[in-house]
Amino acid sequence: MVTSHVSALHQKHEGLDRRLRDEMNRPSPDSAIIQLLKKQKLRIKEELAHI
Secondary structure, eight states, X not given: OHHHHXXXXXXXXXXXXXXXXXXXXXXXXXXXXXXXXXXXXHHHHHHHHTO
């Protein structure tokens, strides 16, 4: 159960990382979206650290 949760969190983190890279590579990146994606990544990273 815990390993599937950890795996899911890693997948979410990777997905957010891809979305962040895509947004930053756009001609006019939206700083609000970038900030939101970074916060979501940080929350997942903190959750992974406490497991």
